[in-house]
Amino acid sequence: MxxxxxxxxxxxxxxxxxxxxxxxxxxxxxxxxxxxxxxxxxxxxxxxxxxxxxxxxxxxxxxxxxxxxxxxxxxxxxxxxxxxxxxxxxxxxxxxxxxxxxxxxxxxxxxxxxxxxxxxxxxxxxxxxxxxxxxxxxxxxxxxxxxxxxxxxxxxxxxSDSANAVALARAANGMGRRIAVLYSNDDYGQGLARNFASALRAAGGGVAAMDPFLDDTDDFRPYLRRMQSRGVDLVFVAGLQDPAARAIAQAQEVGLAARFLGGDGIEGLAAMGARYDGTAVGVLFHGQMSDxxxxxxxxxxxxxxxxxxxxxxxxxxxxxxxxxxxxxxxxxxxxxxxxxxxxxxxxxxxxxxxxxxxxxAFDQNGDPVNKRFTLGVIRGGGIVLPEAGR
CATH class of the missing domain: 3.40.50.2300 (Response regulator)
Known part of the structure; x- marks a missing residue:
């Protein structure tokens, strides 16, 4: 983040x-x-x-x-x-x-x-x-x-997002055929978007559009209409919750029939209303992930x-x-x-x-090795894990 x-x-x-x-x-x-x-x-x-x-x-x-x-x-x-x-x-x-x-x-x-x-x-x-x-x-x-x-x-x-992006790209390949990326033009967004696109290509997929934004960007409609014209059915957001919330709301306004997926930066969408239900989120922690x-x-x-x-x-x-x-x-x-x-x-x-x-467990770079990063879906004011309760 x-x-x-x-x-x-x-x-x-x-x-x-x-x-x-x-x-x-x-x-x-x-x-x-x-x-x-x-x-x-x-x-x-x-x-x-x-x-x-x-x-x-x-x-x-x-x-x-x-x-x-x-x-x-x-x-x-x-x-x-x-x-x-x-x-x-x-x-x-x-x-x-x-x-x-x-x-x-x-x-x-x-x-x-x-x-x-x-x-x-x-x-x-x-x-x-x-x-x-x-x-x-x-x-x-x-x-x-x-x-x-x-x-x-x-x-x-x-x-690191170099690892998280692999899990997100794997999920994306199973969720959409034509995938677009919206990324925050900062360290977090650039790094996550770059690694996501690379992992997606390595898995045999590709990116139909890749557009940067600033945290105070108000109008995403030009990006979203271009995605609509290209048949995008999944939008990956590499950024934080407020701009993601605006992008999702505006996608619904312009009639873009695409699902949204993001990293841990959009976790807070779960508390922002039912319009974000169905958004997929990669999470670093979830209350049901372990005893x-x-x-x-x-x-x-x-x-x-x-x-x-x-x-x-x-x-x-x-x-x-x-x-x-x-x-x-x-x-x-x-x-x-x-x-x-x-x-x-x-x-x-x-x-x-x-x-x-x-x-x-730290590697030579001070990064945790094989740290758990899992995908959940926003539903009913929370994030639901597919494996919750196992």
Missing amino acids: TFAAFSGRPPRRARAAVLALCASVLAVAACATAGGGGNDLVLGLAVPLTDGAGQPDVYGVRSRMGAQLAVDELNAGNLFGGRTLALRIVDDKGDPATAIAVADSLVQDRSVLAVVGHVYSGTTIQAAQKYQGHLPAVATSATSPEISKLGEWIFRVAS SARAFVQRYRARYKEDPDSQAALAYDAVRLLARALQQGHRDPASIRGWLEGVGAREGGSPAFEGVAGSV
Whole structure:
């Protein structure tokens, strides 16, 4: 997932979802919080709590909620030899330039041992230059293939779009004959679209049209009418939920009889109304994907009175992963980085980390190996997995 610079319309947010989040923002307090006392073990949490218009950012707020739940559960277990785990929370606003500044502030804070974040690919890519050689960072939902090249101090708990695109292309081949791509003109959209098109060709398919957009694009009708004239019956959206919502609504207006498919960036469409039913979505987490996921949903729901999404689950996992290093006595950034490098290694490492969003074992690029990515369908205000309940 990534972010395109703000220009006019508040991007990335389903309007109804933002209104619902206001209570959650109050529940998890202010936008920037320092770590606790001198006895704390401090992790940085770099997330977009607000967007370019100063409004709550859905992805960042829920990431914070998942991270805080993990911290509270861990502290309740007294797992750190009498010390307490704390978060130093910084708001990167989903903006790459701001991400550099907040990353620098975390590096300069000697109490911070490691970082959970960032959420978007663009902010992760820019912040990495500050973390390199200083602080290990575990990105949550950042999926751009470029993150694999950022160096030995950057890890992530979400699978790369170079892998996710293969699953999405496989699904697309079974859903449509003539396939078009709409992609956000940023790190996330470009990378996902490029890998999707490549995987589709490798599987014997092809792309009938490929068009870029910006997050504040209002009118998709010219693209959609051209697709209609070309007989497109499946549209793949490599972008986020707000522009995808506009594209789908306008496709219905112009009479384009095509299904829509997208990656994890459009997960939020499930909460935006019945008109998005039937849209297929690749998800990084689902509450029915495992017993541990189901148990997490129950705990999260009891705490926040709502269901978790991928952002909440991945932030939860990233905190618990770093806490595992702390529990095993790794209490400085270099030692934590070395421990992360060995998670799931066949020789000389530690066992894979079993998170609520799946197992994490890192390859030489800090990417999780064979991380689960599955396809669901929006139906009745939720995302239904074909294999749910197995």
